[in-house]
Amino acid sequence: MAGLRVLLCLGALLARQGSADLGAVAIGEVHENVTLHCGNVSGSRGLVTWYRNDSEPTFLLSSNSSLPPASPRFSLEDAGALHVEALSLEDDGNYTCREDLNGTRWFPVWLRVASGPDQIEVNISATGTLSNGTLYTAKGSQVDFSCHSTSWPPPVVEWFIQANNWESLGKNLTANSFALLQMSQNLQGNYTCSATNVLSGRQRKVTTELLVYWPPPSAPxxxxxxxxxxxxxxxxxxxxxxxxxxxxxxxxxxxxxxxxxxxxxxxxxxxxxxxxxxxxxxxxxxxxxxxxxxxxxISSPSLASQPMKTCFMGGNVTLTCRVTGANPPARIQWLRNITEPEAAIQPGSHYQITRHGQGSSLTIYNCSQDLDEGFYFCRAENLVGVKAVDIWLSVQEPLNIGGMVGMVVSLLLLGLAIVVGLMLYYSPVFCWKAGNTFRGQDMGDIMVLVDSEGEDEEEEEEDKEDVDEVEQETYEREELPIEIRKHGHIHRVTALVNGNLDRMGNGFQELHDDSDEQQSDIVEEEDKPVG
Known part of the structure; x- marks a missing residue:
């Protein structure tokens, strides 16, 4: 009972001491060893006893050899230090060292036991994995990142990306998750998850390479x-x-x-x-x-060109050859004589060869009839086939431009004269009206007296129908035609009257007198004896 009473008193003292001053702090890791020092005293020590302060003090070890240790894991080292092997999380707590030497002294020690981080679990929702384990994702896709680690106390988890340089993506306790919504080329690199034990400082890292791929934007x-x-x-x-x-x-x-x-x-x-x-x-x-x-x-070439070209002597001309359907592209040559296919035309001062796309042009300068007139051949060849097309070049004398212009003008004038003559012949009334228009005379006066008479009876018979048509047209247009026929002679009077009947009567009287005179002449001719 006496011994129990002493331990209770010791526990109360240690509890008060521990609440007032926790003293030194020692940190150890699970499965590792740790040494707890009994104060800062060195040299010879008095009687040293170690206790564990739980709900009540627990004896652990004493320098008195007659008292065995509470566990083989405990042992004393120099200066009364407590050495603990194979730590576990249960060893975390408060410890007290008691020294009896010229009095009693108490030295509290707080032992913190850390665990981990032992492993890190990393998950990246990438598109796929290469044969070497490298992750890749498609450009523009969303990638989720998560990292988790077990430790005591809980670790600090942080993400880093190493693209151009190291950059932190954020940190959190125990676990860290985030998402990148639009993966781009500059987000390709090494992603590292770091878990750090805040007590022991132990740190573990896992680095994962993530590649960002994208397909070609267009078709092959x-x-x-x-x-x-x-x-x-x-x-x-x-x-x-x-x-x-x-x-x-x-x-x-x-x-x-x-x-x-x-x-x-x-x-x-x-x-x-x-x-x-x-x-x-x-x-x-x-x-x-x-x-x-x-x-x-793969296909052989097809050719197209103008079959004939003309060049004036001393001038220039261009022959064009269009090549289509040649795959691979054809080699084009210009030949002067197909019987000598190797004698291709070479560019120079007289010939110029121009290549434009799948076609070719041959320009000939200062054309000469003796030298340049004849057949030219455009020859196209690729690995599949050969095609050729011929062009006939005609060299002619230059045209007399001045003579041609004069001839054209003469033809135009001749045509105009013919048209005017026909108008005068078939429509004299039209000409009369046109003349009056230019002269500006009054259309209400009597303007025209036309006497139409044939020289012989044959002409009268041929013209009779024409005269009737003219008289009918005149009647329709002027509304006052007067027609007198006597002894095969036709007298036609056209009067335009503007309300003057006397003038119109005078016109008839003159016509009547004239007719009587002609009749008397005819009678006299008939009375003459036939000789």
């Missing part, structure tokens, strides 16, 4: 070129603008025979024929799923 383009070193055909599949570079597969259509899996595919002449097709399949790691393709078709 197939093209054909002829190798400059050898007579082979090179198929090229261009699908640029993506990251990383896409993969390619060339096939021969129809049939799908695989030719190769590179961007550039070489074909020998034996593999070529008119109309043959070759297809390039392009695929990218982030899509599209069905890939993309383009087709190239």
């Amino acid at each position: 383009q197939c093209s054909v070129v002829v190798s400059s070193k050898s007579a082979t055909l090179e198929l090229t599949c261009n699908w640029d603008g993506g990251y990383p570079d896409p993969t390619f597969l060339w096939t021969e259509e129809p049939g799908g025979t695989v030719l190769g899996n590179s961007k550039l595919q070489t074909l020998s002449p034996s593999q070529l024929s008119e109309g043959k097709k070759f297809k390039c399949f392009g695929s990218h790691i982030v899509g599209p799923e069905s890939g993309a393709s383009c087709v190239v078709q």
